Amino acid sequence: MNGPQIYFTIPVLGGIPITETIVNTWILIAFITTVCIFLTRGMKIIPTGRRQQIAEKLVTMLYNLVEEVMGKKYIKFAPYIGALFTISILGSLSSLTGMRPITADLSTTLGWALVTFVMVQVNNIRAHGVGGWLKSFTQPVVMTPLNIISEIANPISMSFRHFGNIAAGMVITSLIYTALASLSSFVLQIVPSVFIQSIPIFQAGLPAILSIYFDLFTSFLQAYIFCMLTMVFVQSAGE
Amino acid sequence: MGEYLSFVDINTWELIFTWVNLLILFLLMKKFLFKPVRAILDKREEEVRKMYDDAEAAKTDAAALEAQYSEKLAGAQQEAREIVEAARRRAAEQSGEIVSEARNKAADLLQKANVQIESERKDAVNEIKSELSSIAVDIAGKVIERDINEKDHEKLIQEFIDGIGEAS
Numbered sequence: 001m002n003g004p005q006i007y008f009t010i011p012v013l014g015g016i017p018i019t020e021t022i023v024n025t026w027i028l029i030a031f032i033t034t035v036c037i038f039l040t041r042g043m044k045i046i047p048t049g050r051r052q053q054i055a056e057k058l059v060t061m062l063y064n065l066v067e068e069v070m071g072k073k074y075i076k077f078a079p080y081i082g083a084l085f086t087i088s089i090l091g092s093l094s095s096l097t098g099m100r101p102i103t104a105d106l107s108t109t110l111g112w113a114l115v116t117f118v119m120v121q122v123n124n125i126r127a128h129g130v131g132g133w134l135k136s137f138t139q140p141v142v143m144t145p146l147n148i149i150s151e152i153a154n155p156i157s158m159s160f161r162h163f164g165n166i167a168a169g170m171v172i173t174s175l176i177y178t179a180l181a182s183l184s185s186f187v188l189q190i191v192p193s194v195f196i197q198s199i200p201i202f203q204a205g206l207p208a209i210l211s212i213y214f215d216l217f218t219s220f221l222q223a224y225i226f227c228m229l230t231m232v233f234v235q236s237a238g239e
Numbered sequence: 240m241g242e243y244l245s246f247v248d249i250n251t252w253e254l255i256f257t258w259v260n261l262l263i264l265f266l267l268m269k270k271f272l273f274k275p276v277r278a279i280l281d282k283r284e285e286e287v288r289k290m291y292d293d294a295e296a297a298k299t300d301a302a303a304l305e306a307q308y309s310e311k312l313a314g315a316q317q318e319a320r321e322i323v324e325a326a327r328r329r330a331a332e333q334s335g336e337i338v339s340e341a342r343n344k345a346a347d348l349l350q351k352a353n354v355q356i357e358s359e360r361k362d363a364v365n366e367i368k369s370e371l372s373s374i375a376v377d378i379a380g381k382v383i384e385r386d387i388n389e390k391d392h393e394k395l396i397q398e399f400i401d402g403i404g405e406a407s
Binding site (some may be wrong): 001002003004005006013016019021022025026029032033036037039040044045052055056058059060078079080082083085086105106107108110111112114167 | 283
C-alpha cells in the first residue's frame with residue numbers, strides 16, 4: 001500500500017512535492033467554493049429558492065451546534081469549524097469518486113490537529129495569561145509530566161484517529177477487492193475462457209455494502225469527532 | 240511518475256500546504272457562504288424585529304387614539320346633555336313666561352270684560368230706569384188721568400224707581 005503519489009516536484013527550497021493529497025485538496029476547495037457560490041447566489045430576505053433554504057439550514061445548523069457545544073462566547077469559531085467539517089467529510093467521501101481521500105494522509109490530519117492544538121493553547125493563554133497557562137500544567141504538581149504528555153498527545157491521537165480510520169477503510173476496501181477478484185477467478189476456472197475468467201464478478205455488490213460503512217459512515221463520524229473534539233478542547237481551555 | 244510518499248508519513252511541505260489550504264478554504268467559505276447567509280439572516284431578523292416594533296407602535300397609537308376618541312365622545316355626550324338640559328330649561332322658562340303672560344292677559348281681559356259688563360249693566364240699568372220713569376209717568380198720566388200734584392208725582396216716581404233699583 002502506497003502513500004499519496006507525487007505528481008511533480010517544484011525544484012525550489014530543496015524540492016516541493018506536489019502530491020495527490022494537495023491536488024485533491026485544491027479540487028475539493030474549488031468544488032466547495034463553487035457549491036457555496038451556487039447556494040448563496042441571489043439570496044433574498046424573503047427566501048424564494050430551495051438553494052437559499054439549504055444554505056440557510058446548513059449555516060444555522062452549524063451555528064446552533066457551535067453555540068450548543070462551545071457557548072455563545074465562541075460563536076466566532078463557527079466558520080472555522082464549518083470549513084474544517086466540510087473539508088474533512090468531503091475529503092473522506094471523495095474516495096467514492098475514486099479519488100484518494102485526503103484524510104488518508106497523516107500530514108493532512110496532523111496539520112488540522114496542530115491547528116486545533118495551537119488554538120487550544122492560544123485560547124488558554126488568552127483566558128488565563130501566560131502564567132495561568134503554564135500553571136494549568138502543574139495541577140496537581142506531581143502530575144506535571146503527565147499533563148504535558150496528555151496535552152501533546154491530543155493532536156497526535158486526533159490526527160491518528162482520523163487518518164487511521166480512513167486509511168484503514170481504504171486498505172480494507174482494496175484488500176476486499178483483491179480477495180474478491182481472486183475468488184472470482186477461482187470460481188470461474190470452471191469456465192474455459194480466459195476472458196470470462198478475468199471478469200471479477202464478485203467485485204460487484206459486496207464492496208458497495210461495505211463502502212456504506214467504511215466510506216459514508218466512517219467519513220461522517222470522523223469529521224464529526226474531529227470537529228467535536230476541536231470545539232470541546234478549545235472551549236474547555238478557555239474555562 | 241510512479242513516485243509515492245510512504246503510507247504513514249509526515250511530510251513538512253504537505254503540512255504547510257494543509258495549513259494554507261485550510262486557511263484558503265476557511266476564507267472562501269466565510270466569504271461565499273457564512274458571511275452572505277449570516278447577513279441575510281441578520282437582515283431578516285432585523286426586519287422582523289422592525290415589523291414587531293412597528294406593530295407595537297401602531298398598537299400604542301391606536302390605544303392612544305381610542306382613549307382620545309372615547310374622551311372626546313364622552314365630552315360630546317356631556318355637551319349634548321348640557322345643551323338638551325339648557326334647552327329644556329329655557330323652554331320651561333319660556334313656557335312658564337308664556338303661560339303666565341297668557342294668564343295675565345286673560346285676567347286683564349276678564350277684568351276689562353267685567354268692567355265693561357258692569358258699566359254696560361249700569362248704563363242699561365240707568366237707561367231702563369230713565370225709560371221706566373218716562374214710561375211710568377206716561378202710564379201714570381194715562382191711567383190716572385188726573386192731575387196729581389207735583390209733589391205726589393215726584394214721590395211716586397221716586398218710589399217706583401227705587402223699587403226697580405232694588406229688584407235689579
